[in-house]
Amino acid sequence: MKFCAVEHALPSKLVTNSDIIREILLKSKNYLTGKALDLLEKTFEDLFEKSVTSIRYHREGNEKALQFGVDAGKKALESANMLPDEIDLLIYVGVGRGFIEPATANVFQKLLKLKNATCFDILDACASWLRAIHVAQSFIKTGMYKNIMILNCEFNFKEYANFEFRSIADVESNFPTFTIGEAATATIVSPSQEENEYYADFKTWGEKHTLCKIPLPNIDEYSDGEIADKVLPLTFFSYGEKLFRFVFSKLCRHYKEVAELSQFKHEIVFSHSASDAMSDRVIDTCKLGRETAYNIHKRFGNTVSASVPLAMSCAIKDGRLKQGTNVLIGFGSAGVTTAWAKFKFLSCSAA
DSSP, X not given: OEEEEEEEEOOSEEEEHHHHHHXXXXXHTTTSOXXXXXXXXXXXXHHHHHHTOOEEEEOOTTOOHHHHHHHHHHHHHHHHTOOGGGXXXXXXXXXXXXXXSSOTHHHHHHHTTOXXXXXXXXXXXXXXXXXXXXXXXXXXXXXXXXXXXXXXXXOOHHHHOOOOOSSGGGHHHHGGGGGBOOEEEEEEEEOOSSOOOOEEEEEEOGGGGGGEEOOOTTGGGTOSOOSSSOOOTTOOEEOHHHHHHHHHHHHHHHHHHOHHHHTOOOSEEEEOTTOHHHHHHHHHHTTOOXXXXXXXXXXXXXXXXXXXXXXXXXXXXXXXXXXTOEXXXXXXXXXXXXXXXXXXXXXXXXX
């Protein structure tokens, strides 16, 4: 499998930590005392510093999520030097969507004029893109599909964020919301005559589904219990500290237990951009080498399933990711899933 394109598109509004804190204080002042508001401000400042969160990009008022997915898809086609009708499968991945059914992929199949492509969605929180790469690799290996586009459009902030804090205790389940950045990416993969040494491994701890979620109105019908007594429909929550602590332990053990991963001589490491501090801690514990890390949380925030392809797109543009580079990918995702993958990066341009 070779990567014919990895492209991205970003909204135009640069959002700082101060911008976020200012709005939280404004929306929470009717519920908290002046002293509590001061503590809330200091708590957020400390947590942003701890997670190395700096800026992120969100939509301006006249910008629509759809346009960025289309933009990323068109960039990928141009980069791959492909016509729309050369794509025979489109996989839409990630959390960002406007409806439960049908597959969001259908909208982008239409707008990108991928008339010869069938399509479907894959949803596994932040692991969605890597899940799709795994599926695409299998399809390509069997010859079922030739040119596969994997597209996400992670625009999830204003729709699911709750700026109203009624207690300092709300920070425990709400802080990660405000590290979210928005981005769309499009990846095109195709068969290669050269072996890319692809290998991936996934592990899941379903009992930890309660740590991070965007609930629907009928959550009680499908949940076996939540941490909070009451969750708000269509409002994102994440018990970040509990989630990070669990993922860190499992992710490091996962890497060390799989010889195909731990014995691979990588040259660059991409990780899910939930926190650069968390990524560095995993890299140090697994002895992967800080010099091989390509972290982007400080530049873009947590872009959900777009984080790894966004990082790859940036690394291609700045020369860190090129033909023949040995790539290692590792991250944890809500669910909880830990995932690792390794491959030799092969591009169409070098064919």
